[in-house]
Amino acid sequence: MFSTILRLALNRTRLVLVLSAVVVVVMAAVGFGAFGKLQGGGFDDPGAPSSRAKTLIDREFGGASDLVLLVTPDNGGPDTPAAARAGRTLTAALKGEPTVDNVVSYWDHPGPALASKDGTKALVLAHVKGGDNDIADRAKTLVGRYTGDRGAVDVRAGGAAAVNNDVNSQVTKDLALAESIAVPITMILLVLAFGSLVAALLPLVIGLIAVVGTFAELYVLGSVTDVSVFAVNITTALGLGLGIDYALLMVNRFRENLAAGHEVPDALRRTLRTAGRTIAFSAGTVAAALAALLVFPQFFLRSFAYAGIGVVVIAALAALIVIPALLAALGHRVNAGRLPWSSTVRSSDAPLWGRMASTVMRRPAITALPAAAVLLVLASPLLGVTFGSPDERVLPESAQSRSVAQTLDREFPGDDSGAIQVVTTGPAANGPLDGYATAVSKLPGVQRVTASTGTYTDGARAAAGPEAAALSRPTAQRLTVVQEPGLGSGDSQKLVREVRAVAAPAGTHTLVGGTDAELVDSKHAIGSRLPLAIGLVAVTTFVLLFLFTGSVVQPLRALVLNGLSLCAAIGAMVWIFQDGHLTGLLGFTPMPMDTSMTVLMFCVAFGLSMDYEVFVTSRIKELHDQGADTEAAVSGGLSRTGRLVTMAAALLAVSFFAFGTGKVSFIQMFGLGSGLAILIDAVAVRGILVPAAMRLLGRAAWYAPPALRCLHGKAGLSDADDEQEPPVRQEPHPTAAR
Template sequence: MSRVFARLGRLVAHHPRLTVVVWMVLTVAGYALAVLGVHGESLFDRVATGAPGVSGAESTQGQQVLNDERATGPGVTLVVDGVDPAAPELGAALDDARADLAAVEGVATVIDPLALPGGAANPAAAPLLAEDGRGFLVVVDLEADLDDAAETAALDAVEQRLRAVPADLRAVAPDATGLVGAEHLIVDEITDQVEQDLRTGELVALPIALVVMVLVFGGFLAAAMPMSGALASIAGGLGSVLALTYVMDVEASVVNVVTVLGLGLSIDYGLLVVSRFREELHRLVDGDGGAASRRRRGDGPVVQAVETTMATAGRTVAFSAVTVAIAISGLLAFRPDILRAIAAAGVLVVLVAVATALTLVPALLTMSGRRLAGAGVLARVPGVRRLLARASDVDREEGAFSTLAGRVQRHPWWVMLGSFALLAVLALPVLRMDLRISGIELLPAGTAQRAYVAALEEDYAGASAPAVTVVAATSLEEATAWAQDVAALDGVASVDPPTAAGSYVVVGVRPDGTDPGGDVAVDVVRAVRDLDTPFERWVVGQAASQIDFTDALVERAPLALTVVAVATLLLLFLMTGSVVIPVKALLTNTLSILASLGVLVWAFQDGHLEGLLGFESTGGIETYVLALVAAFAFGLAMDYEVFLLARVKELHDGGLPTDQAVRLGLQRSGRIITSAAAIIIVVFAGFVAGDLIVIKQVGFALAVAVLIDATVVRLLLVPATMTVLDRANWWAPAPLRRLHERFAILH
């Protein structure tokens, strides 16, 4: 296996400029296609937005029935505020707007309360009038079955004309204001927020990550290597996700999630490769007495350093990428489409990240040559030299990490038990995690569409959609009789009169309270589904979708966990030859993930960090965030596990006893692990700076997971447990030892 990576390193080292040119072309193409949309559609034009559903679930089937039976196409609504609907001149002031809207090609109906006989006094106008008496609605619906181009043109024309209505009313209602809202506008606003948050995350994360790497490497040149790989990885990742949209539906937030993963991993892998290259180059140059320091680029020591780096660090990077990809692939076992899309996109992005680390970064290292062995420009700045000497990558047998490991090894049982206790305390809030599927709450407060939805909920209860909807395949009379049983259920405030929808009947159920995804609404959905119903029916709505999504997670979780656990155990066994280390890694990493999820619940569900992070708690954690964070955090934890174990195993195979191998292995890899963790925390924190709450939750949870793993687990728990286990770390039954000797991956 080592020879394969050494040959790859030699190939890249002999053709560095060609490798860099190829990656430059791929990077430009990725940005041009995915961001600029030079081929016609950008990535953000092709992603979908909406409540995540489960194919074949009751709520998904019922919503499809409703969509199929709609008599009209999509609509646009204007909320007019600051007017008296009973004012006699108001109806006439709307005449021009009504005529213009009706004349738009594709418009089916234009409805406002002032056009009814008797105007606002007509009882039929009540749902369209504000409860505070200070406004009304104008509702425009399009014809059904318009093609995409005609529908888009009609929606744009209607939206523009509705926005002008408040100005038309100013002569008779000087305080008139308006809010235009529609389903497609909510989708556009969420998609725009995803794109804006992506830019914000990159603008925050990349400069800080560069500063951290400058401190790690002691200069800009070495720091630029992983950063170049990261920029290429972002472009390649976006291009990969764009290609994926032609195969399956990809939700908008998937773009940010997989981008942050690819960015973090590419920097992690680049950091490991550059650090090992400098270590090998120092060894070769020092062994050569420092002679020939001005040799041409690509000279013997440089090529040899690249080969050795690829045979060691490159091999570790590839193995780490496999473990991360396996963890993410576990999401494919679940039924929800959004999790499958994240899994597919995540695996593609991991492949891009490892490709840049194994080709582009070594090519740049070759072109830089021996300059990376010398001190950087910053080392000449007074006062900076001392800081860099402490932070940059010097190859020492003793240092801060070996000292820490020595202290842990003096009291391993106390450290181990204390670490387990801390992780258990942090994990406790997971026991009360409330999973949600939020709608408009995903957007930050103050956005136009959130204000529109809030106005409907506050002043137009009759026009707002019920929290729970039942689609029934029966007659109107039978549904009306059955609705009386629904009205008698606990938690039901009222039931709307059943209405016909094609060959079906729709019954709106309004639970107590105003939270469409709260406990009351969830209980009402379960109660309605448990009712004895003499006809086929489907219960839909936010609470129904939450139940179906959660049930789908629970149903497939054993399969996903088994696949990931077995694959991880097998890979770690082939790496270490031990059955103890893989089991220990699974247990410690699982507890670490639970701890990060507990902190997530405390921060977001309980709302303790609302002010600091700038969000409004939805009262729960988004359903797919749980599965996503568990998969990604496990993959990242295994990433650092591999970084540390690779060095410890290498030293142990070299003849060192376990305790010494752990101390020296932590000394040689601890700086890389903590530096990589610091950078990836910065990357994730950059996306917490965005406004979309689901991205905030993902970024925050993964940042916490990496922080816990790189400190409590990697620096304390792993050295303590390996010290306690001592030689038992490497135990395996004789048949498995023979199997490892034959199929070992790393050695």
């Protein structure tokens, strides 16, 4: 493969560049439509009981309320003539909307459930029709149409639909801000690192191709399956970061070969033979880690696999095809645009890293134990981790939907928009339904149960209210289970399980839904598949690193050290975002760790740590294969890759840390956690723990059973010289005739 790439780069330089430009233009045109294909939501398992309950309630009962309009009269209460007229007008207009159903208004059914404790505010509830993507678009339209000053009343929007609308809007703003910060900083760092404007531009070209190409992929996938809008975040961060990483490796190695006195064709051949193969394996390890997200049923997580694998593959292909052609065209002009203070081409050697490795290997236990202890301290908050799902608290306090949610909690004790929803899968007679509702109402933590047969409190039944008729259908019955105020998240999830354990009315089955049930099901869907995902990551990583190194010890060493650095990074995020440290600086509300985002951060950070594992190990193995002992190979390998890995990690961390400037807490957590994991891996693991582990392992670091050594000899990918390359002719530079 690399021989073919070399021939094309040298013999068909213009053709490769022209075709590449055409492909990029086509991908940009296709990718422009990706945003119209992406969807909100996707956090729930579509096969879970709560999802089936939601589907049944939508079909039979017009859906649960997910849009809450909080109405505050300008003067007096909601029963004053002016407020009543405005409220009825608002209700009628909302009922006339084709995109909503099941409108319940205080002005249709006055009562404590729809009025505040002090009688100054009232509610209008509605269900927004459609799937996640339809709801997001329709909620945005409805919020814009019905909120604000409406004559004698002020209207604000809350509920799940409004929260999702605010989250999507805020993430869009945050993404634009993150890019406006990351791109200029990245460009400055690249110029400083290379000391040359031309060389610094090449990694940005690959990053741009990776982002544009992945948007085109998302357009295609979004046309045939559900893809989350949040996939855009990982596309921009990973596209820019990995594109730069891979191009950085290629350009750096090419410049190193030129500086060593090799002619352009030979320098390019050596670059592809070493850096090119490193990129191929690196891309494989990152893609394997991200592919584990495909085992989860939530399309939110699967979407990150679609985007992440696409970014990795496109970035690697661009680095392996476009960069060689660009380098062949530029030749020594890759060093053009040299900065005034950069009088020479900077070497990739970093003697400081080599000396650090030598120091560590002289006293491996003494130097490694403190570093490992620090990482274990950072990981210790994981012992108290709790998991949850995103709600209005992920938004800043200024967000309208969050303000409405706080008002509902504080002033509307009768509000049942967050109630547990129970629906029967068939018709139920009044007697069995009465017995079931009575049993549920006796459960600890239940304030009341409302069914078509009445309202139940502690086993006592009161007469059915006007809303009871809407809870009965010929084919199903619906019940709302309102929890006691102040019930904690853990107790609410326990209550969901207890409700599910109550025997259903005779002749039916029950499905339990609602926000808390969705959290229970989401945690089960992820937790039950997490061992499989981790196993797939471990096995594929082990196989790829074995094929790369020929050792069974190196993959195990990499898995242990990378797992330690990941635990440290995630533990630090627990300390910050769950335990509430740095809230004043970052402006978030402490809450349980987002289950989906934590899994996502694990897979992304693990893949990227393996990216740098391959970078470093490739040079160590190269020196080891040339006859150097383990200590010399490690110190030499780190001396030659330390600066590159540090530079690449800093550039990639900038892309992720930029998300920390956002206002949605789970995006902040993902960005800061991923960036921290990258830096921990690049500095503590590569600089200290890897040399210490290699020194302690000694010759055993390269051990493999004879059968596997034979297998590696046939299937492995080594850095040994290629067979004699066929003659190549390099196209003349455009300026050669001048």
